[in-house]
Amino acid sequence: MEQEWLTGSAAAVGGAVIEGPGDLHRVPGTQCGWPGRGRSGLAVVGDCPATEEELRATPPAVRVGRWAELSRWSGSYWVIAGNGRQRFVCGDPAGIRALYCTPRDEGTTWASPGPPSGAPLVPDLPMLAARLAAGEYH
Numbered sequence: 001m002e003q004e005w006l007t008g009s010a011a012a013v014g015g016a017v018i019e020g021p022g023d024l025h026r027v028p029g030t031q032c033g034w035p036g037r038g039r040s041g042l043a044v045v046g047d048c049p050a051t052e053e054e055l056r057a058t059p060p061a062v063r064v065g066r067w068a069e070l071s072r073w074s075g076s077y078w079v080i081a082g083n084g085r086q087r088f089v090c091g092d093p094a095g096i097r098a099l100y101c102t103p104r105d106e107g108t109t110w111a112s113p114g115p116p117s118g119a120p121l122v123p124d125l126p127m128l129a130a131r132l133a134a135g136e137y138h
Contacts, residue, residue, distance in 0.1 A: 006045060006078055007111035008089065018043060024080060040084045042070065046077030046097055078112060101127075 007015070008024045015025035024043065042058055044050065050073040061069040062081045067088040070079045076096045081088045089110055091097040101110040 004045065005112045006080070007109075008080065008087075040082055043080040044077050045080075046075065046092075048073050048075045048077035050075075 005015070005027050006024065016028045018024040018026055026045070040062070042055070042062055044055065054073070058070060058081075061067075062083050065083060065086055065088075067081065067090070070081055070088065071090050071092075076092045078092075078097050078099070079088070079090050089099060089101075091099045091112070097112065099110055099112055101108050
């Protein structure tokens with residue numbers, strides 16, 4: 001896992017581009033696909049025991065933005081999904097596959113630990129305040 005990382009946004013640099021969305025990058029060798037068209041699709045990276053059948057059943061949830069359905073599998077993995085209007089990115093509930101994000105003029109830049117993000121990440125103070133007030137999973 002220490003050799004795996006992902007980053008995404010207009011500012012993403014380094015690594016290999018994940019075909020499809022165009023603004024997702026991964027370390028070469030990390031297994032990842034984007035079974036979709038253009039900016040609409042799903043990528044699951046890491047140790048996820050979901051079957052091919054379970055993954056093929058996700059497009060309806062992705063289309064309508066039911067993001068919680070994409071993080072119910074056991075294991076330790078990142079999920080990146082998009083429906084053309086929104087992008088959903090999450091690590092595992094245990095926090096083993098963390099994500100860091102920061103607002104930018106061109107949108108939110110996010111990265112897992114390890115990659116070059118193209119610019120220094122700065123704290124997202126509104127997100128920190130929301131987590132302190134409502135808890136991490138609200």
